[in-house]
Amino acid sequence: xxxxxxxxxxxxxxxxxxxxxxxxxxxxxxxxxxxxxxxxxxxxxxxxxxxxxxxxxxxxxxxxxxxxxxxxxxxxxxxxxxxxxxxxxxxxxxxxxxxxxxxxxxxxxxxxxxxxxxxxxxxxxxxxxxxxxxxxxxxxxxxxxxxxxxxxxxxxxxxxxxxxxxxxxxxxxxxxxxxxxxxxxxxxxxxxxxxxxxxx
Amino acid sequence: xxxxxxxxxxxxxxxxxxxxxxxxxxxxxxxxxxxxxxxxxxxxxxxxxxxxxxxxxxxxxxxxxxxxxxxxxxxxxxxxxxxxxxxxxxxxxxxxxxxxxxxxxxxxxxxxxxxxxxxxxxxxxxxxxxxxxxxxxxxxxxxxxxxxxxxxxxxxx
Numbered sequence: 001x002x003x004x005x006x007x008x009x010x011x012x013x014x015x016x017x018x019x020x021x022x023x024x025x026x027x028x029x030x031x032x033x034x035x036x037x038x039x040x041x042x043x044x045x046x047x048x049x050x051x052x053x054x055x056x057x058x059x060x061x062x063x064x065x066x067x068x069x070x071x072x073x074x075x076x077x078x079x080x081x082x083x084x085x086x087x088x089x090x091x092x093x094x095x096x097x098x099x100x101x102x103x104x105x106x107x108x109x110x111x112x113x114x115x116x117x118x119x120x121x122x123x124x125x126x127x128x129x130x131x132x133x134x135x136x137x138x139x140x141x142x143x144x145x146x147x148x149x150x151x152x153x154x155x156x157x158x159x160x161x162x163x164x165x166x167x168x169x170x171x172x173x174x175x176x177x178x179x180x181x182x183x184x185x186x187x188x189x190x191x192x193x194x195x196x197x198x199x200x
Numbered sequence: 201x202x203x204x205x206x207x208x209x210x211x212x213x214x215x216x217x218x219x220x221x222x223x224x225x226x227x228x229x230x231x232x233x234x235x236x237x238x239x240x241x242x243x244x245x246x247x248x249x250x251x252x253x254x255x256x257x258x259x260x261x262x263x264x265x266x267x268x269x270x271x272x273x274x275x276x277x278x279x280x281x282x283x284x285x286x287x288x289x290x291x292x293x294x295x296x297x298x299x300x301x302x303x304x305x306x307x308x309x310x311x312x313x314x315x316x317x318x319x320x321x322x323x324x325x326x327x328x329x330x331x332x333x334x335x336x337x338x339x340x341x342x343x344x345x346x347x348x349x350x351x352x353x354x355x356x357x
Contacts, residue, residue, distance in 0.1 A: 048208060048209055048260075049210045050207065051207070058224060138297050140293040140294045140295065141350075142226065142332065143223065143226070143350050145208070145223065145224030145333075146224045146291070146333025146334075147333075148226075149208065149228045150305075153227065153304060156247055157252070
């Protein structure tokens, strides 16, 4: 498929994502004042038409999408922060003290998405010694697939597969659940090469 | 009733009593073609307006999907002059879009309409644009199409 050549590269992607998610979890924990756990991350290579077997496409989620902007190489992928409707209300009410004003809630979640993706980006960038900026967040409350179908469409121009790094952030009572998906494009491959060079 | 799932970038056809279903359309467009005489229907979930150089055969592109659907329908006995179309999708689900690439809903709808015009297929009804994602159910027994919005609203087109 050109993007990733083997399991070794997928493992490196998993490690990179894991570091990013770890930092995002720390930020989330600070914002909400709760202990946040991360589930074991997974990396999947998904044939685009089979995407509905990997994400629950008909579930309504609050989705925040940011692009990863490499100052040298351009866009290297997307971060999709997916918050199921129930967690969305819970998080917004912790941040705002109430869950009545929809506009305020959206804005709070967008800010949360901004903070989490910045934490994610910074961790990866520091490790690689690059400049990586997240684009301002785009927010939508919709079917989980409808939120990312424009991204999937873009990626499908170059490949029939997409790579998804997935991990979940949860609090101890399981009342908060945030799924972080990293969807790299071909530019991301260069980071993996860079990391391979570092270890060799 | 038989339910047939149409995944992103794909299309399916059915004859008689069946429901062709596609979920979570945001910027993508669902194109339903129907031969009302022979009761043969097809539904595609189009992702992109144009294939590279206009040559790559795949139902994910608007400029390829219509022809592929028509050919498949004809293979099971449909006749082109009976075929009509219904389309839904092409929304802009993001309220604040900061990534230009994400604004492809309108272009998808336009490309689908151009293709239908090229094949002289009449669009009898459509529900496109807007800011909500859709799931669609196309009944091949009579050509009805149900559009379910992500905000719970339902609409027959």
